[in-house]
Amino acid sequence: MKPTSVYYFGTCLIDLLYPRAGLAGMQLLKRAGVEVIFPADQSCCGQPAFNSGYRDEALGVARAQLACFFEDIPIVVPSASCAGMIKHHWPELFEGQPDEDTANAVAQRVYELTEFLTDILQIELIDLGERVKVAVHNSCSSQREMGVADRSHQLLNQLVNVEVAPHQRPRECCGFGGTFAVKQADISGAMVNAKTVSLSDSGADKVISQDCGCLMNIGGALQKQGKDLPTQHIAEFLWERTSAD
């Protein structure tokens, strides 16, 4: 049964750096007939600190989100990485805490955006855009933790004027990894360079991903290399091609 309303967890990265991608996700949900609630008190899932070993701090920030998602309705997240943090790592983070049950309940209600659009809403898309060739970067979280990488392909395949170009290393990490990109900047740099070669060799006009962390990394590297290959979050790409605005 299609839910009438959902919570939207925008993620801190999208909030500050890619808000149009976040908004596009909300518009896609709304167009599918779902009321979208964007709790004003949300900020971050706590992943940056959690992956850096600072679990108390991660817990403090994660805990501050709990009250935002009080009602028993789905929580949609336009990032596999942040969705994975809530779904799979909050239970670990809150283990033994007084609000453990609440956190576990929230974790169970989390969906990655494209997962929700395909599996739950089964949206149908009508392509209004020009012919374009895109390469898809599936984030590690979308492939492994969340297992939703194929949902982006399912959605893109509905767009008649969009060709998805295969590339050489679709399964390999782009080297973002949050604070990894700063702590081990040179390894991360080598990894993102390998990824940009793979993507630009595909002959695509644009790179699409479910995760803005990867896009910040890949897009920034492509710009630095002077390559004319724009990057875009899948929600924004889908919305642009299927809406009249």
Place this chain on the structure above:
Amino acid sequence: MNQTQAFKQRIDDALHNDQLRANFRSAMDGIMSHRASQFPDDVQLQALREQARAIRANALVKQPELLVQLEQKLTENGIQVHWAETPTEANQMILGILHQADAKSVIKGKSMVSEETELNRYLEEHDIEVIESDLGEYIIQLAQEPPSHIVAPAIHKNRQEVGKLFQKHHPEQPYTEDIDALTQTARHILRDKFAQADAGISGVNFAVAETGTLCLVENEGNGRLSTTAPRVHIAITGIEKVVEKLSDIPPLLNILTKSATGQPITTYFNMISRPRQPGEKDGPEAVHLVLLDNGRSHIRVDEELLDTLRCIRCGACINHCPVYVQLGGHAYGTVYPGPIGLALEPQRLGLDKAGTLTSACSLCGACGEVCPVKIPLPKLINRLRAESVNHKQNTSVKGKGALRKPSEATIWRLWQFLYANARLYRAFLYMATRFGKLTPNQLGAWTRYRQAVKPARKSLHELAKQAGFSHGV
């Protein structure tokens, strides 16, 4: 130089070695596709992984009893068992066995545990000749380098490099880059060594408690020769290699060889259960097993970190690691590189000595996905990061808190203060989006490889409000 600076230096060296990186990239691409071809059916693969996990997990739970049983069975079979707490003890024991047998020369099969104890160096210092007989080990022994991979120790060298190395050490042979010809050269040299060596030293893949059997998996026949031709055979292994039953071996062997090299089975599989018996024409007169702890019992204490010890040393995590493929094995500076190295070495050596290794991971999860015994490697690495800066929790991890820096801890506290306080966070968003253009274009390490990203003009909080989306209660 502290551990972090030393690691940075090794990383820098590796990343500037284009030949090395090209060698690793091509080798890892090959080995990954070989593995994938062995597991065409994912459902079967997952069932096999679960079976292998359960066997190893069971063995770890029962480890104390199984080790007692193993010693008893081995002794009944005529294999002498020695317990070593530390690498030094293990080395001394082995030297003692060699002295007692009046052995001056050793031919060695591959053993990573002997790398832990730096056995070759120790024996050579005590005037024992040691020759590695595994082809990869032989190559790196000539080059005087440690293994760069736990299964393929010389994988960092291409055939041109091996050709040059052989020419340097065996100038009587004509220079060749032909792999078959190089292999024949090594085979020729090693044949004599097998015949002449007083003792053979090998590792162990699985030690079966039920029957007192030592299993050795190999491809070159050097393992079989090392353990049968010389008059004394000394096996060395970690205490975690014990498994309960003989029937545990087929599933483990099956997933081990497929995961490691993408082979349905290796060319040789040895089951060693006793020394030469009266009337038998070959085999060693004496067989010894040295069981090394070297921190393993301590790792076993922690319920979560215990999973580290499930490892069957196939190297699949290493082969699939996007960091390892960029760096190669030597950059890690430890016996075990790659994801299993990140999990094991900081525990074995202490976070104060090797905790910095855990930073060399993007938590991509590729390792955990391929591990044949389902070790949750990303989870363990993340846990060890937490232990590295842990200053409160009472846990058993050696060197915990060693990497906690006041400046970093303060940054995370401030981060929490900002992100856990909704009104403050919104004020921050407002300021950052209004003055975002003023943020620096150079952001240290980030902008060495990327253009800096600037805050949007309006946050999602603002856009959502403008577009009329509900804020909820």
